[in-house]
Amino acid sequence: MLLGVNIDHIAVLREARKINDPNPLDALSICKLAGANQITIHLREDRRHIHDNDAIAIIQQSSLPVNLECSINPEIIDIVCKLKPARATLVPENRNEVTTEGGLDVKGNFEKLQKVIDKLHENEIEVSLFIDPNEEIIELSSQLEVEWVELHTGTFANVYAMIHSNLSSTHHSIKELELSKEELKNKLTKAIKEIETSSKLAKKLNLKIAAGHGLNYQNVTLISKIPEIEELNIGQSIIARSVFTGLNKAIIDMRELIKND
């Protein structure tokens, strides 16, 4: 299983103080040495964590391929075409969200996406679509001739956390998931099934399949066991653990969990 480490969350810490420390650039060599296969960053329109200068330096200096997540806003796509990361992952952005809440509206943006994908391909950037695990969306993604789809695992992760952690008794409890254990277990089974079915269909359509969002040391093996999934992009949980163990060990521990042998 390939591992992309999302280092946005190092910049989240820096931006909390609006200073220049910690610098996500310093993570590159540690990620490489610890066994990461890719660096993932998200250049958000509001620049809430990664800034243009971070993206420029990371893409220039990383010896691992860089997967640059971005919206389909034309100004952002122009920047991405200049920066030329190995891959661009197109994601939906909503100004008021705490984090990416769902996948792209591929049907509603089909023509717009086609133009953006063509432009990225002209610039020799491979393209991934960050989508909800849903068969109709997989079919549409295939029609757009992208190389990758990344399945949004946020619903799975939220339900898992409400069942298996103390989340429900904290002020971070997810209101719409305040359900009985039985209902939550049914929701978890459904979420995993959707990821499995979507992965099978994507594979049949010759798409490469990544998954990510909210994956952590507790829930990851349920997803890493799905044979069609080639790559996981994980950020928040790795950077959170690295506060206690150091980044090197946090990545090695995650690699150990997701190895397929």
Ligand SMILES: CC(=O)[C@@H](O)[C@H](O)COP(=O)(O)O
């Ligand atoms: C698209 C995605 O899932 C990641 O970019 C994730 O969103 C990173 O964290 P933020 O949502 O805090 O930017």
Ligand SMILES: NCC(=O)COP(=O)(O)O
């Ligand atoms: N695309 C998902 C990603 O890069 C990492 O998401 P998270 O682990 O920070 O939730």
